[in-house]
Amino acid sequence: MISISDIDVTFNKGTPLETRALRGVNLDVPEGQFLTIIGSNGAGKSTCLNVIAGLTKVERGFVKVDDEDVTAWPVYKRSKMLSRVFQDPKMGTCEDLTILENFALAHGRTRPRGFRFAVGPNMRDEAAERLKVLGLGLENRLDDRVGLLSGGQRQAVSLLMAATGDTKVLLLDEHTAALDPKTAEFVLDLTKQIVGELKLTAVMVTHSMAQALHTGERTLMFHRGRIVFDADGAERDKMEVGDLLELFKREQGEELADDSLLLG
C-alpha cells in the first residue's frame, strides 16, 4: 500500500546546521498492515511519516501510495488517500468549527466539495452514531465548538474524523504522547479498534517501546536516519522491551541516550 524507496532527506543543507534526517530509506507496507515505528529523538521516525504525508520534500527517492507515485503531490492532494492524526490534540481538529462541521470537513476529504451546505441531511445522525461509541457524551454536543473540548476528547474526535470517508491509510504521529496515561490508553484502544474494523493500513510513530511492540503487527526502529531493526510475526511476538534495548546496543555498539525511550 505504501512504498518508499531510496529516500534521502537533509535539513538545512549547506549550512552549519546540516542534518541528514533520512539516508537511503526503503520501506514497503503491505495493505492492511499496522506498522509501528520507534526511535530516539532525531532518529528520523517522524521525518519518515512526514515524507509519506508530503510535509517533507525528499531530495532523492520515490513515494508510492496504492501503486501511485505521489512524490510530487502536495499535502492536500495526498490526503485524499492518507488521513492523519497529529501529536498535538489542538492540531487534528479545527477549534473554530463545531464538532459537526469538523466531521463535514473530514467527510469532504475524499469527496468533492461544492457550494452545497457542508452539513448534509444524514450527517448529523451519522456523526452522532460514531460519537456514541466513544461514550463521552459528545453525540449531544454536535453544535459545540471543538475548542470547548478537552485534549483527549479532541484526539478521539480527530481519530474518528480520520476514519471517515474511503480512507485507506492512517498515519499516526505520536498521537497519544500529549495525553495523560489513562486517556492515552483509551485513544490507543480506539485506534486499534478502528484500524481493525476498517482493515486500514496504519503507520504509528511512538516514543514508547512497549506501545510499539504491543500495537499492530510489525515494528521498525530508526536510528540516525536509517532503519536499524525490522521485526514482525513470531520474532516480534516473543520480544520484550529489554530485548529491543539489547538488540539496539548490539546493532549500534552504543547505549541508548534518550531516556524517554526507556520509560515506555
Add this chain to the structure above:
Amino acid sequence: MSLYEILGTLETGFIFGIVALGAYLTFQILDFPDLTVEGSFPLGAAVAATLMVNAGWNPWLSTGAAGLAGFCAGYLTAFLNVRFNILHILAGILLAISLYSVNLRIMSGPNKPLLQVDSVFTALEGFGIPGYIINPIFLGVIVLLIKLALDAFLATGWGISMRAAGANPAMAEANGVNVGKMKLYGVGTANALTAIAGALFAQIFGAADAYMGIGVIIVGLASVIVGMSILPSRTIVLATFACLVGAVLYRLAVAVALNADFMGFQASDVQLVTAVLVAIALILQQTGSIFQIFRKGAGK
C-alpha cells in the same frame, strides 16, 4: 444631528458595512490581514465611473465590473503571498500603491465626476420617495443580502474549507483543503466586495476620486472590531451581523465627533478621529476596560 444627517450616516454606514464584511472574511476567517482594500475601494469607484461616463455602460453592469476588478486585485495580492511567499501585509501594500497609479490611468486623471449619468440610485427615483430616505433603505437591503449570501457561503463545503484554512492550515491540508486556493479566492472575494462598495460610494457622492481609498482598511477593521466587541459573535450569522452594526456605529461615532462643535473638530480631522477610535476599540478588546490600563500603569 438632524434626521438628514442621521440618514446620511446610515447611507455611508451601510456602504462601509460591505467593506466590513470583506474585512471580516480576510482578517477573521482567513487570518490574512489584507491591505489591498486601500486600493481596491477607489479601483471599484474608478472602474464603475469610467465605464458609466466614458463607455456609457449601465450602472448595474458597471458596478458588477467594479467587483470583478476588485476580485482580480485581491487575487493578485494573495497570489504574491501564496506563490512567492511575500508577507501578506507587504503584498497588500504593494497592490495598494500600484493600484493608485492604475486608478489614475483608468480615470485619466485624479477624479471622475458622475454628472449627467444615471447611477443605480437614479432608478430608485421612480418610487417617488426622496433620495435621502430611499437610498439608505436600498443600501441597507443590499448589504443585508450580501451578509446573508456570505453566511450561506460560509456554511457550504467551500465555506468550511475556507474557515479551516484560516483557523488551522495544517489540519485543513490534512483534510484535503488546498489552503493556497482558499486564500486566492477568499481575498479576491473580499476585495470584490470592497470594490463594489467603492463603486456605490462614488455613485452616491457623484464622483470617483483617486484619494478616496485612504483609511478604508481602518474603517473596515474598526467596524469588525467595534461590532464584535459589543455584540455576541459566537456564530458566523451573529458575527457578520455584528460587523454591519459596527460599521454603522462607527460612522455614527465619527459623525458625532465631527458635528459636536465643542470638540472643535473639522472635516479634515476624520482620519485622526478614526485612528483614535480604532485604537480605543483595540485596547478595550484586550483589556475589557480602558480604566484598567491606567490602574495598571499607576500600580507600577
